[in-house]
Amino acid sequence: MDYIERAIEPIIRRTLARKRSVLLLGPRQTGKTTLLQKIPCDYTLSFVQPSVRQKYERNLALLTQEIEAVKAAPPSKLPLVVMDEVQKIPEVMDVAQDLIDRKKAQFILTGSSARKLRRSQTNLLPGRVIALHMDPLMHLEYPKPSLEDRLLYGSLPMVYQSMETSSREADLESYVTTYLEEEVRAEALVRNLGSFGRFLELAAAEAGAVVNFRKLSQKIGVAHTTMMDYYQILEDCLLVERVEPYTESKTRKKLTRSQKYLFFDLGVRRVAAKEGTQPLQPTWGSLFEQWVGLELIRMLRLKQPRARLHFWRDPAGPEVDWVIRREKSLIPIEVKWSDAPNSDDIKHLAIFLREYPDAPKAYVICRASRPLKMGDKILALPWQDLPEVLLF
Incomplete structure (x- = not known):
């Protein structure tokens, strides 16, 4: 299927160019994952996969270690890390906050349910990320x-x-x-x-x-x-x-x-x-x-x-x-x-x-x-x- 240019893509790119991180919320199947495939990143994790969830639920510190290893690898620049469906493991938001505060990584975090994030009293990173919303297609997009x-x-x-x-x-x-x-x-x-x-x-x-x-x-x-x-x-x-x-x-x-x-x-x-x-x-x-x-x-x-x-x-x-x-x-x-x-x-x-x-x-x-x-x-x-x- 042909890729549909999304109106939110330039906004995400401008946000990243300012060295800010992004929290992209939106209903399932609105195109979040497809859009992110168009943005070059250094490390990608999808918590939709049970094996990935289980890996980090057992050892959340492993996530910090892996991302810090990406930062240490040449060229030593601020890596862009994509974490998809973060509501599956809300605790990863604390990891993101720590790495953002220590200038170890820049993030695009996506989620399809704000409820689970709120129910788990998840840190939504106020002041650290720009929150954006991914909608279904608008008229101008199709x-x-x-x-x-x-x-x-x-x-x-x-x-x-x-x-x-x-x-x-x-x-x-x-x-x-x-x-x-x-x-x-x-x-x-x-x-x-x-x-x-x-x-x-x-x-x-x-x-x-x-x-x-x-x-x-x-x-x-x-x-x-x-x-x-x-x-x-x-x-x-x-x-x-x-x-x-x-x-x-x-x-x-x-x-x-x-x-x-x-x-x-x-x-x-x-x-x-x-x-x-x-x-x-x-x-x-x-x-x-x-x-x-x-x-x-x-x-x-x-x-x-x-x-x-x-x-x-x-x-x-x-x-x-x-x-x-x-x-x-x-x-x-x-x-x-x-x-x-x-x-x-x-x-x-x-x-x-x-x-x-x-x-x-x-x-x-x-x-x-x-x-x-x-x-x-x-x-x-x-x-x-x-x-x-x-x-x-």
Whole structure:
């Protein structure tokens, strides 16, 4: 399969050029290992392999000795060490800290679960490494597929590069099964795998909606606090993105304060929800909204890491799908499954602009073939032009 250039690669290379180390977290099969194969390193360890894990679990000091030997070998330069899936042996983070502090090595550390690192009270090396996040493919990294293809099959590299529908379905089914077996059952994250499996299906089906923990807990017969714990597991295992509401307002006192969750990949979401490949017409709009949200999260991570994505909702009034919050400005965004947006599609954006007059622009992301000016500060953009919203 052809290598897909990843937008995060130049960021990693620039970080390494500054003699800093990198902690690269991201869900399984998003391309972390493939990307690292493109970066020359002096020593590589993958803790996915049981034999490698057992070797260092028995004698962790051996890891320090091996890396120091690489430093001592000619040419005597700061070696770059790659350690893949560090959550398998969280203690290696202490080894990395020691070697970084003594200027014996530079590291790229990868992981696919922040939960195990946190549960083991692992040292995440604050101040010593630059933490980056590896997402599935963004639109700019794979421009060819149709919008419908992206909404149904997601953007995991292995799925994108598979040409047969049956293979893609099998890959996605395997992903969900592997997650339940290896991340949840093997790590004993929950006592009742059956109830968690039902929760996973429900959470996938409800993705993109404002979450009501009590209502959802009644559907699967668990306490609402258990439901909250289950969502935290998904978040810690990097399977969902939590989006908080924007609640600051001088005029409204009842803005929604509950969050939304987006599955990190729409193909995984669909299979986890046990949905087919022929969504009902109203579903396309929801999937499109989720896709835009995910793209915005990924672009902000890369281009504007201090910015945050929110949504804005008054339960008794208007709502805006997405709001980008920067230090001094807000950018409201509506998402419409339409190729000809009209005045009704911008009503809530107009209300938002009146209530937050400092917002410089507002956007409708849609399926139009070219940009359309919809109002004084409102622009409709084709979904292919989504990156333009970050220019203001």
